[in-house]
Amino acid sequence: MTTATETTTAAGPLDGIRLSFGGVLNSEWIKLHSLRSTMWCLGLVILLSVGFSALVAGVLHLQNPGAIPATNAASLLVQSSTIGVNFTQLVAAVLGVLVISGEYSTGMIRSTFTAVPGRLGAYFGKLIVLAVVVFVVSIVSLGISSLVATGILNARGVNVDLTRSDVLLPLLGGAGYLALVAILAFAFGAIIRSSAGGIAAILGTLLVLPVALQVVAGLTNATWVSNVASFLPSASGGQLYAFVQPNAPAPASGVVALDATTGGLVLAAWVIVGVVIGAVLIKRRDV
Amino acid sequence: MIEIEGLTKRYGPKLAVDDVTFTVRPGIVTGFLGPNGAGKSTTMRMIVGLDKPTAGHALVDGKPYAKHPAPLHEVGALLEAKAVHTGRTAFNHLRALAATHGIPKSRVHDVIAMTGLESVANKRVGGFSLGMGERLGIAAALLGDPHTLILDEPVNGLDPEGVRWVREFCRYLASEGRTVFISSHLMSEMSQTADHLIVLGRGRVLADAPISDVIAGATRRVVRVRTPQVQALTAALAGPDITVTSFDDGALEVSGVDAARIGDIAAASGLPLHELTPVDASLEEAYLELTQDEVEYHSEVTR
Incomplete structure (x- = not known):
């Protein structure tokens, strides 16, 4: 029987180590890029974005392409460059959910929260790494998409200019939209803690809700229903990458029309509410 | 040193851990014994803050685990359920955990060598056997060179050689002055590893004594x-x-x-x-007698 002594262990080489937020960010970056599913998702974002841009720019119906005014040409360029966002948002959403739900389904979350017992550091570390990676990959994919679309439209005789601010801003907005969708999905994943449930919830919010409201609005002809629909994440966030017509007609009275700024703020509000609920639950629940 | 006082965890109507108080001292191996469902894992999870106590508290070297500036340097924990993403390689899993504390990559290689995982370090964890998973869990627990080790059923799934390695390793770590706290539902396992025994049954401490006293006293x-x-x-x-x-x-x-x-x-x-x-009643009998009484006592009360 060994007697208990109040000895402390001898000084080791790791005595200077500290848990730090920088370390947590580094850890989350290692975690994100060391999974194949992440690489598949990010590869798919680039592939879908560029592929759909090339397709749309190639098959757009053009009448007398040489005579299309500059503003309309810019609109065509933005539409064909950002068309892929409709699809890549689904990939960004799936990735956002998996980043956190994958840890719950495998038990990894226990290792994560043992290393970062404050939990919120790991939660926000994950969120930041996810948002930055999705934003950067989206910028790259939209950049390639717009170059491809420019080349194809030019070859078809349309005089397009990629450097116009009303072209560049929607491209930037598209990347911002995808990053925000990924964060919203991440919050859903944190709240629901299951991959299937989280993905179903975010895809339902992005895809099914707008269609359901559209059907109701069409049947009832109620303005308020379509007004509600324009505050959904996909509709409000969609303003971020839409081409702004300089002389667009004013909306009919009583109809809400969001622009890039207000639409972006509405989506940001969704994201903040989701992230705060996720943070409270992450902090409170047992794992 | 782990100090637990009045620790209680209630899940709905069920008390998983019922007003538990004990101290785990450094320099010895303390065994945490009890049948499945006795509340061992819940107690261990509460020590590292994964579960929140309904009442009471658990301190590690005088502070709650989460309040230490380098938690992984304070406590290395292997918890019963697998806690690894199956899609990641063992090396990347350890590297990601190490990164949170700025632990150098050389230490990751060290713990991989210590636990004999060199040949599978670059394989994805999803394909690991139970024994390899257990070794990876131990490697993760050792990563921060912790003062205190909390190992929940560490020999689960290990081959006889692995079991002996864990035993000797635990004794070695304790001899360095560390606090070693290991759980098991097998008395025979504890008798070969632990110096001191805390027996838990139905969420309550049934015995907290040197292992020899437990045998003598309980039978x-x-x-x-x-x-x-x-x-x-x-x-x-x-x-x-x-x-x-x-x-x-x-x-x-x-x-x-x-x-x-x-x-x-x-x-x-x-x-x-x-x-x-x-x-002489064997350790196993001593243990059965302890926990048997507890079960019978509760049956009388509830029915």
Whole structure:
């Protein structure tokens, strides 16, 4: 029987180590890029974005392409460059959910929260790494998409200019939209803690809700229903990458029309509410 | 050092851990023993803050685990369920955990070597056997060179060589002055590893003592006696605190008096003895007796 002594262990080489937020960010970056599913998702974002841009720019119906005014040409360029966002948002959403739900389904979350017992550091570390990676990959994919679309439209005789601010801003907005969708999905994943449930919830919010409201609005002809629909994440966030017509007609009275700024703020509000609920639950629940 | 005071965890109507108080001291291996469902894992999870106590608290070296500036340097924990993303390689798993504390990559290689995982370090964890998963869990626990190790069923799924390695490693870590706290539902396992034993049953501490005291205290020692004159010997032995149980095969089990005294009494009465065998209850029996009582007690109360 060994007697208990109040000895402390001898000084080791790791005595200077500290848990730090920088370390947590580094850890989350290692975690994100060391999974194949992440690489598949990010590869798919680039592939879908560029592929759909090339397709749309190639098959757009053009009448007398040489005579299309500059503003309309810019609109065509933005539409064909950002068309892929409709699809890549689904990939960004799936990735956002998996980043956190994958840890719950495998038990990894226990290792994560043992290393970062404050939990919120790991939660926000994950969120930041996810948002930055999705934003950067989206910028790259939209950049390639717009170059491809420019080349194809030019070859078809349309005089397009990629450097116009009303072209560049929607491209930037598209990347911002995808990053925000990924964060919203991440919050859903944190709240629901299951991959299937989280993905179903975010895809339902992005895809099914707008269609359901559209059907109701069409049947009832109620303005308020379509007004509600324009505050959904996909509709409000969609303003971020839409081409702004300089002389667009004013909306009919009583109809809400969001622009890039207000639409972006509405989506940001969704994201903040989701992230705060996720943070409270992450902090409170047992794992 | 782990100090637990009044720790309680309630899941709905069920008390998983019921007002538990004990201290795990450095320099020795402390075994945490109890049947499945006794509340061992829940207690361990509360120490590292994965579960929040309903009442009471757990301190590691004087502070709640989460308040330490380098938690992984304070406690290395291997918790019962697998806690690894199956899609990541063992090396990347350890590297990601190490990164949170700025632990150098060389240490990751060290713990991989210590746990014998070199050949599978770059394989994805999803394909690991139970034993390899257990080794990876131990590697992760060692990553921060912790003062305190909390290992929940560490020999689960290990081959005999791995089991011996864990035992020796735990004793070595304790000899360095670390606090080593390991759980098991097998008494035989604890008897070969632990110096001190905390026995948990139905969420409550049933015993908290050096392992030798647990065996001595929890069991009555009996002496098996055979004699052709059963009735005469039974009468001769009669006394306060002495019980004699007879069995169909003619053997008697006597408790409350030792073998030497039984021999003396028999000789004094002129009774022949054919067998006189002291029977020490095994650790396993001691443990069963402890937890059996607890189960029966609760059954009486609830039904």
